[in-house]
Amino acid sequence: MTELSQIRNFSIVAHIDHGKSTLADRLIQTTGTVADRDMKAQLLDAMDIERERGITIKANTVRIDYRAKDGKDYVLNLIDTPGHVDFGYEVSRSMRAVEGSLLVVDATQGVEAQTLANVYQAIDANHDIVPVLNKIDLPAADVDAVKHEIEDVIGIDASDAIAISAKTGLGIPDVLEAIVTRLPAPKGDRDAPLxxxxxxxxxxxxxxxxxxxxxxxxxxxxxxxxxxxxxxxxxxxxxxxxxxxxxxxxxxxxxxxxxxxxxxxxxxxxxxxxxxxxxERKGCDKALPGFKPAQPVVFCGLFPVDAADFEALRDAIEKLALNDASFSYEMETSAALGFGFRMGFLGLLHLEVVRDRLEREYDLDLITTAPSVVFRLHMRDGEVRDLHNPADMPDLTYVDHIEEPRIKATIMVPDDYLGDVLKLCQDRRGIQMDLTYAGSRAMVVYDLPLAEVVFDFYDRLKS
The missing domain is CATH 2.40.30.10 (Translation factors)
Structure with a gap:
């Protein structure tokens, strides 16, 4: 049983490819958590898809034993989180389980979009944040400029940011000491109900x-x-x-x-x-607040190639939903494809990854249909119908009017990209409701038809 003062729980957050998983490897290697013969690059990325694409999809945890310079033994629980926005739900979940974060910024590229998205999640969770500047072994690294950028853009003090190279192992002992000295120990009462x-x-x-x-x-x-x-x-x-x-x-x-x-x-x-x-007995009275549910933004239909595989697909989706709670699913039927599921995802990369995992891990052949939304028909005789499929459209002489689902989209965008974003929204039949400025960023509010948004609007916006 470890004393509370000797535990540190932290996650590593960063933009894609700024070196989170490599830093996790070095921390594991330096402390001798894994024998050298078992060590491999991106040790915590266990899925085939993660290794092939070179990205982290699941937040992975490892427990590290570390003897600090003060001679005490510490237990460090590290969570390596994804950098891609499509897996932001993984990041928000792991934030709730730890008290501090290492914010890794590439010293050659500076603060980027996902750096901001992820660090705001850490600030929301009241984390103590230690900035770490990675890749200082590269000739293009500019440590002082990136420190100023972190202070200007994110607003946290970076004067004592740690400069490291996760690839060569330079500065890793300083990171371990900073985790022990600059991140807080967890709080908790051993004698309270579980x-x-x-x-x-x-x-x-x-x-x-x-x-x-x-x-x-x-x-x-x-x-x-x-x-x-x-x-x-x-x-x-x-x-x-x-x-x-x-x-x-x-x-x-x-x-x-x-x-x-x-x-x-x-x-x-x-x-x-x-x-x-x-x-079961003498339990606690009040539950923890839990997590905010994820909001899917890209939708599609998934159908088995062989209709006999429907039950296998249902089981596979249930098991996968256990591992990735950020997609939504409901049953749907199609005249051509039979029974399947309408699924909601956090982006097109998320859709690809979930489909790949279903096909590989559960040995299924799937058809992905283009995403669609449900329209509501108001008939002349007062009847209201839901239209799921264009094939079921009645003769328009019987229809009084048609309603389509709409969304209110709030988009925060740097000044330089405002024109492109406004054009994208106008092209998608959007109606501008508001435009305000917060610092160097514009905040645009649009009323958009959901049918125009479900397919690739989100990815066009990001690119």
């Missing part, structure tokens, strides 16, 4: 559902009976472990610690991300 947050969960063919938890108060031991507060499901804990990155069994987890448990959970829908876990 209160643990369900941060993530995934399906394992041998163990059933594996649940990652962050203990806020109380302690949890192997053999305890626990209750999920949202769903009311009750289980006995079979196994408690910490990830070093491989599962290492442990007898109990106390406040401030992050670990995983298995409890022969067969029903995938019993474990909801953001749920609070407590003891």
């Amino acid at each position: 209160k643990a947050m369900l941060v993530d969960s995934w399906y394992d063919a041998y163990l059933g559902v594996v649940v990652m938890i962050r203990v806020m108060d109380g302690t949890v031991r192997k053999g305890d009976r626990i209750r999920m507060m949202q769903t009311g499901a009750i289980y006995g804990i079979d196994k408690l472990a910490v990830l070093k990155p491989k599962m290492t069994d442990i007898a109990e987890l106390g406040p401030g610690e992050i670990g995983v448990l298995t409890a022969s959970i067969k029903q995938v829908r019993d474990t909801r991300v953001g749920d609070t876990i407590t003891h």
